[in-house]
Amino acid sequence: MNHKYHVMVIGAHCGDAEIQAGAIALKYAKAGHEVTFLHLTAGEKGNPSHVTVEAYRKQKVKESKEAAKILGGKSITLDFRDAELKLDEETVTAVSKIFRELRPNVVITHWEKSIHPDHALCPKIVQSAWLKAALTGFEIEGLAPHSITRMFHSENWEDMEDYVPDIFVDVSEEFETYLRALSQYDFIMNSSDFRYFDYYQALGTVRGCIARTTYAQTLKFPVGMNTRKGMSIPGFEL
Numbered sequence: 525m526n527h528k529y530h531v532m533v534i535g536a537h538c539g540d541a542e543i544q545a546g547a548i549a550l551k552y553a554k555a556g557h558e559v560t561f562l563h564l565t566a567g568e569k570g571n572p573s574h575v576t577v578e579a580y581r582k583q584k585v586k587e588s589k590e591a592a593k594i595l596g597g598k599s600i601t602l603d604f605r606d607a608e609l610k611l612d613e614e615t616v617t618a619v620s621k622i623f624r625e626l627r628p629n630v631v632i633t634h635w636e637k638s639i640h641p642d643h644a645l646c647p648k649i650v651q652s653a654w655l656k657a658a659l660t661g662f663e664i665e666g667l668a669p670h671s672i673t674r675m676f677h678s679e680n681w682e683d684m685e686d687y688v689p690d691i692f693v694d695v696s697e698e699f700e701t702y703l704r705a706l707s708q709y710d711f712i713m714n715s716s717d718f719r720y721f722d723y724y725q726a727l728g729t730v731r732g733c734i735a736r737t738t739y740a741q742t743l744k745f746p747v748g749m750n751t752r753k754g755m756s757i758p759g760f761e762l
C-alpha cells in the first residue's frame with residue numbers, strides 16, 4: 525500500500541454514518557486503511573414508545589459498535605443531545621479535538637440540505653472543526669494541529685434536496701457485509717416511519733445500475749471545492 529489513509533465517516537446520529545458510507549468505509553478497511561465512525565449524537569430521541577430515551581441511547585451506542593466492527597472500523601459517539609445539535613464553540617472544539625487526536629485524512633459526512641436540522645448542521649460543524657483543528661492559533665489541550673486532506677458528502681434519504689453525486693464507488697464486493705452491519709440497528713430493521721433497510725438496499729442497486737456494476741455508493745464534493753470533477757475527456761483517459 526502506497527499510503528495509509530484514516531477515513532472518518534461523521535453522522536449526526538448513530539446509524540447515519542454507516543448507512544451513508546458504510547460500504548465505502550469497508551472497502552477502505554479491507555484495503556488496510558483505518559476507519560472510524562463518529563456520531564455527534566446517539567439519535568436517542570427516536571426511541572420506540574416502550575424504551576426510555578436513556579435506555580435507547582445505550583442501545584444505539586451498542587448497535588453502533590456492532591455495526592462498526594462488521595465494517596472494519598471503530599465507533600465513537602459524542603455526548604451531544606439528539607435534535608439539539610448546535611454550531612457553537614463547544615461542539616466545534618469537541619470535533620476539532622478528535623481531529624487532532626485521531627488525525628483522519630479523509631472525512632465523509634452529510635450533505636448540507638436536509639429535512640433534519642441536525643443533519644444540515646453536521647457538515648458545517650465538520651468544516652468549522654477542520655479549520656479550527658488545522659490552525660496553529662487555536663490551542664486545544666496542547667494537541668498538535670492537524671489538517672484533513674479531503675472531505676466528501678454522502679447520501680442519506682433525509683438529505684436528498686439537490687444531492688447530485690460526483691463519484692460512484694463500486695461496492696459490489698462489500699454490499700452484503702454492509703447490509704449485515706445495517707441490520708444491527710433496530711430502527712433500520714423495524715422503524716414504522718421509514719423503510720430504511722429496503723431503501724438503502726434499493727439505493728445501492730440503483731447507483732450500481734448507473735455505475736454499470738452490481739452495487740455502488742456515491743460521494744459528492746463540497747460546494748466551493750467543486751471546480752474539478754475529472755481530468756479527462758472520452759478517448760483521452762489519463
Ligand SMILES: [Zn+2]
Pocket residue numbers: 536537540567640643
Ligand atoms: Zn439522522
